[in-house]
Amino acid sequence: MMRKILRDELDAVKAEGLFRSMKVVSSAVGSDIVIDGDRQINFCSNDYLGLAGDSRLALAAEDAAERNGFGSRASRLLCGNFEEHVFLEKEIARLKGAEAALVFSSGYMANVGVISALVGREDVVFSDKLNHASIVDGIILSRAEMKRYAHNDVRMLEKLLKKSGDFRRKLIVTDTVFSMDGDVAPLKEMVVLAKKYGAWLMVDEAHAFGVLGPSGAGLAEELGVSGDIDIQMGTLSKAVGSLGAYVSGSNELIEYLVNSARSFIFTTAMPMPIAAASREAIRIMQDEPERRLKVMQSAAHLRTGLGRLGFDTLHSVTPIIPVVMGDARRALKYSSELSRRGILISAIRPPTVPKGTARLRVTVTASHTDDDISRCLKAFREVKALNL
Numbered sequence: 001m002m003r004k005i006l007r008d009e010l011d012a013v014k015a016e017g018l019f020r021s022m023k024v025v026s027s028a029v030g031s032d033i034v035i036d037g038d039r040q041i042n043f044c045s046n047d048y049l050g051l052a053g054d055s056r057l058a059l060a061a062e063d064a065a066e067r068n069g070f071g072s073r074a075s076r077l078l079c080g081n082f083e084e085h086v087f088l089e090k091e092i093a094r095l096k097g098a099e100a101a102l103v104f105s106s107g108y109m110a111n112v113g114v115i116s117a118l119v120g121r122e123d124v125v126f127s128d129k130l131n132h133a134s135i136v137d138g139i140i141l142s143r144a145e146m147k148r149y150a151h152n153d154v155r156m157l158e159k160l161l162k163k164s165g166d167f168r169r170k171l172i173v174t175d176t177v178f179s180m181d182g183d184v185a186p187l188k189e190m191v192v193l194a195k196k197y198g199a200w201l202m203v204d205e206a207h208a209f210g211v212l213g214p215s216g217a218g219l220a221e222e223l224g225v226s227g228d229i230d231i232q233m234g235t236l237s238k239a240v241g242s243l244g245a246y247v248s249g250s251n252e253l254i255e256y257l258v259n260s261a262r263s264f265i266f267t268t269a270m271p272m273p274i275a276a277a278s279r280e281a282i283r284i285m286q287d288e289p290e291r292r293l294k295v296m297q298s299a300a301h302l303r304t305g306l307g308r309l310g311f312d313t314l315h316s317v318t319p320i321i322p323v324v325m326g327d328a329r330r331a332l333k334y335s336s337e338l339s340r341r342g343i344l345i346s347a348i349r350p351p352t353v354p355k356g357t358a359r360l361r362v363t364v365t366a367s368h369t370d371d372d373i374s375r376c377l378k379a380f381r382e383v384k385a386l387n388l
């Protein structure tokens with residue numbers, strides 16, 4: 001019986017403290033969220049610049065919908081490629097300092113489509129052990145050989161590269177900001193290795209786009225290596241406050257993807273209101289750099305406070321601050337005690353993070369006030385005293 005088999009598996013997951021279920025949000029304004037009926041301060045959103053709820057995005061979306069409707073009606077290659085998509089891609093390419101950009105309907109689809117288009121059976125992909133699941137899935141789908149190196153370990157990466165002379169294409173792929181650790185990839189060293197061993201380099205700027213770099217273009221911009229990276233990907237769903245993703249690079253890369261990325265070709269184009277809202281957010285992102293400053297300052301303040309309380313925040317240097325708990329059940333207990341104090345922070349458990357490293361993942365946004373940060377620290381201090 002299917003029902004019985006699934007029930008047994010779910011029971012086993014529950015016994016390990018790894019069961020997942022969804023809570024329902026009835027309202028979200030600024031840093032305030034009402035979830036399952038409880039009002040909390042939200043410390044688990046990826047809306048780093050506080051743009052998801054900005055009325056200017058809603059206005060841009062409304063305007064686009066009034067002109068051409070909500071739905072895009074077809075895939076980009078048929079008749080779904082509206083001016084709105086083209087404007088958005090031009091703007092992203094300009095900001096990224098790239099020849100061209102291509103928009104996908106989500107970050108997951110971008111990674112799966114790009115990697116499986118660029119490499120195949122005769123090829124090898126070098127992937128950081130903590131890379132996002134969508135990168136891993138892209139590699140699996142590509143059927144290329146996957147060689148995983150320890151997190152940010154460029155020496156191990158070089159060893160693997162040295163042993164891989166026989167493959168047709170070599171692709172190194174990394175998150176720039178790691179989504180569960182909040183630390184950053186050693187891009188400068190990786191650029192050197194990619195050149196030395198004739199490998200292509202792809203970066204996923206999902207948590208860096210809008211947050212890092214002088215104009216918010218990401219870590220590659222911050223480190224001045226944008227021109228040395230073959231493939232840059234980022235999402236419109238995090239700091240941009242919308243939905244979708246981009247890939248930027250050479251004209252040839254983009255043309256190649258239009259002709260071969262299956263998650264681009266065989267799917268309906270992003271609705272215009274979403275494209276228009278994304279473009280408006282990218283405009284705001286550049287006109288209001290104080291948002292980047294604010295989120296980085298608040299994050300530094302919170303991280304320092306957590307450190308003083310004796311919590312391990314790993315190597316976080318971004319608005320993503322992990323607070324390592326170890327055991328999954330302990331992380332859950334902590335999360336629920338914080339929630340009783342009005343602080344919403346999710347427990348991240350295996351398989352999202354390696355076994356034994358369950359953690360609270362605290363994310364700071366530009367919507368948080370200084371008072372929000374103080375209240376968060378106060379709640380951590382109180383829960384710590386419970387000795388869970």
Ligand SMILES: *Cc1c(COP(=O)(O)O)cnc(C)c1O
Pocket residue numbers: 106107108109111132134175179204206207235236237243244245
């Ligand atoms: C969130 C995320 C994605 C997926 O992006 P979506 O737009 O949410 O599908 C890809 N890569 C990384 C590193 C992410 O954090």
